[in-house]
Amino acid sequence: MTKIEVSQIEYVDVIVIGGGIAGISIAEFLARHSRLSIKVLDSAPQLGTFASGKLEGWFHTGALYSGHDDAQTFINCVNSLEDLINLYSSYFSEECNIALTETKPNFFTPAVIPNSKGWFNDRPVYLIHPQKNSPEIGLSGLKSDSVYLEIQRNRVLGRLETAYGQQHNWLQNGNCVAPIYAQVEGYEGLDCSLCYSMESIDDLCCRFDNSYSLENSSYEVIKTLDCSMNTTGIMRTLVTSALERGVTFETGVTIDKLLIDSYGKIQIKSLLCRTQNGFPKRLKARLFVFAVGKGFEPFLSDLQVLAKLKRSRSAMVVAQPALTDTNFVRMSTKRKFHFNHFLHNCEVGGEKFVYSILADSSYTNDDLVNQEYEVDIEPILDSAERYFGKDKLYSRNLFSYECVKTEFISQEEQKRRYSYWIESNPNSNYLCVLPGKFSFFPTVAFQCYRRIKSLINFEEYVEKTTFVPDVKVIEEANKLIADSYPMKIIRNCSAINNNLNF
Numbered sequence: 315m316t317k318i319e320v321s322q323i324e325y326v327d328v329i330v331i332g333g334g335i336a337g338i339s340i341a342e343f344l345a346r347h348s349r350l351s352i353k354v355l356d357s358a359p360q361l362g363t364f365a366s367g368k369l370e371g372w373f374h375t376g377a378l379y380s381g382h383d384d385a386q387t388f389i390n391c392v393n394s395l396e397d398l399i400n401l402y403s404s405y406f407s408e409e410c411n412i413a414l415t416e417t418k419p420n421f422f423t424p425a426v427i428p429n430s431k432g433w434f435n436d437r438p439v440y441l442i443h444p445q446k447n448s449p450e451i452g453l454s455g456l457k458s459d460s461v462y463l464e465i466q467r468n469r470v471l472g473r474l475e476t477a478y479g480q481q482h483n484w485l486q487n488g489n490c491v492a493p494i495y496a497q498v499e500g501y502e503g504l505d506c507s508l509c510y511s512m513e514s515i516d517d518l519c520c521r522f523d524n525s526y527s528l529e530n531s532s533y534e535v536i537k538t539l540d541c542s543m544n545t546t547g548i549m550r551t552l553v554t555s556a557l558e559r560g561v562t563f564e565t566g567v568t569i570d571k572l573l574i575d576s577y578g579k580i581q582i583k584s585l586l587c588r589t590q591n592g593f594p595k596r597l598k599a600r601l602f603v604f605a606v607g608k609g610f611e612p613f614l615s616d617l618q619v620l621a622k623l624k625r626s627r628s629a630m631v632v633a634q635p636a637l638t639d640t641n642f643v644r645m646s647t648k649r650k651f652h653f654n655h656f657l658h659n660c661e662v663g664g665e666k667f668v669y670s671i672l673a674d675s676s677y678t679n680d681d682l683v684n685q686e687y688e689v690d691i692e693p694i695l696d697s698a699e700r701y702f703g704k705d706k707l708y709s710r711n712l713f714s715y716e717c718v719k720t721e722f723i724s725q726e727e728q729k730r731r732y733s734y735w736i737e738s739n740p741n742s743n744y745l746c747v748l749p750g751k752f753s754f755f756p757t758v759a760f761q762c763y764r765r766i767k768s769l770i771n772f773e774e775y776v777e778k779t780t781f782v783p784d785v786k787v788i789e790e791a792n793k794l795i796a797d798s799y800p801m802k803i804i805r806n807c808s809a810i811n812n813n814l815n816f
């Protein structure tokens with residue numbers, strides 16, 4: 315007897331494939347501004363398992379990119395901050411703790427609300443910009459490095475002053491408005507009101523110089539708006555809000571096939587998949603959103619994506635307990651090696667842990683992504699030894715882990731690297747998205763919303779109340795989102811230590 319396969323058929327307005335920060339924020343924003351039925355599918359048992367759960371947790375407001383030749387990525391960070399304040403801070407008033415603050419009469423700039431609990435940590439990231447007498451320049455011996463350092467310093471000071479200093483009033487006609495490209499490119503002055511002097515940073519820099527047997531060199535220290543963010547907390551809040559608006563989430567789903575009508579503009583007719591229990595399903599929708607991070611490869615030819623997929627690997631080191639209570643990044647003339655230290659905290663089984671994440675923002679070549687070898691963490695350990703001393707560093711529980719970064723780039727858009735990417739064709743019923751940075755989620759959600767609006771017409775809905783979540787829904791969201799990867803490491807580490815104690 316032939317087996318008759320039963321397949322469930324489901325129809326919703328929008329299907330989002332991928333439940334990292336991109337998929338979650340798009341589904342949440344769309345649900346909050348429409349009455350569309352929305353479903354999010356993920357192949358992993360929990361959401362936020364991959365890049366969105368493994369990152370460093372650096373909320374980028376542009377500092378790291380302020381020295382780039384082109385200001386586009388810096389502007390993208392600044393714009394995302396504008397979107398965050400305009401589109402999230404009043405609705406998520408308890409959680410989204412960045413707001414415009416009056417720094418002088420009638421002059422407003424964004425700031426994390428001091429001592430607040432929420433998505434963003436109120437400890438800033440201090441950006442250390444070395445000068446010509448720094449060990450790196452001394453060791454390099456290349457005149458070009460020293461010249462480039464000076465150019466980079468001018469850009470960093472100028473762009474940060476324009477955006478966050480005393481040049482631009484972010485409050486305009488009751489709205490939060492970021493500076494535009496021409497403003498950040500046009501500012502010539504080197505007077506940066508954000509330059510700072512702090513004993514703990516001086517001590518770190520001094521130890522760094524001395525590790526090269528050098529006298530103290532000079533630095534610019536800039537207090538930035540960058541900070542660490544609670545990425546798991548952000549995803550849990552957004553999923554709670556989405557659940558409350560009827561979004562359904564299905565995890566452990568395997569996508570077998572896209573049924574495509576490629577006559578004229580491509581239309582996805584159905585998505586064939588199997589549920590967590592292996593039950594076949596045919597999903598139909600008005601629109602499909604692909605937000606699958608490093609999982610784009612199998613869909614590229616069906617979806618005829620034009621941009622080139624670029625993947626690279628990078629490693630981070632977790633040190634617990636934390637090495638210092640200051641977040642800092644040391645800018646380098648080599649784009650890749652900006653050593654940075656981030657302070658995070660988490661609660662495991664009622665116990666509170668404070669830990670450091672160390673990274674150097676470097677990525678391996680994409681050709682090597684699939685090869686079996688480890689990313690080199692020696693440069694990170696070497697810098698950490700110089701800043702904190704070997705004794706302190708190796709007295710900590712130390713772990714390293716890797717993460718894959720996925721970007722889409724086209725030749726002309728090289729300058730937009732580290733930025734978000736959204737691709738759709740008019741008359742097609744899908745769009746593809748990669749956020750480039752977790753921090754871009756407000757812009758990614760908003761831009762996708764606008765793109766979706768242009769692809770399928772629907773009635774807009776404006777949420778006027780603020781977010782007051784139901785306890786049961788919070789619990790459901792908490793279960794759906796995986797703990798962050800560093801937190802899992804610390805939990806395991808604490809379990810190992812407890813076993814050793816017994």
Ligand SMILES: Cc1cc2nc3c(=O)[nH]c(=O)nc-3n(C[C@H](O)[C@H](O)[C@H](O)COP(=O)(O)OP(=O)(O)OC[C@H]3O[C@@H](n4cnc5c(N)ncnc54)[C@H](O)[C@@H]3O)c2cc1C
Binds near residue numbers: 357362754
């Ligand atoms: C080392 C490193 C450090 C970083 N640090 C920072 C930082 O400090 N700050 C910052 O802002 N950004 C940072 N980033 C960038 C950031 O992590 C990513 O841009 C962002 O998390 C990507 O989100 P995503 O939703 O696109 O991808 P992901 O989080 O990877 O989500 C994709 C989801 O799609 C699902 N999926 C994949 N294939 C399928 C399929 N076939 N069917 C169904 N589901 C599927 C996966 O299970 C996953 O849940 C870092 C990246 C790396 C690599």
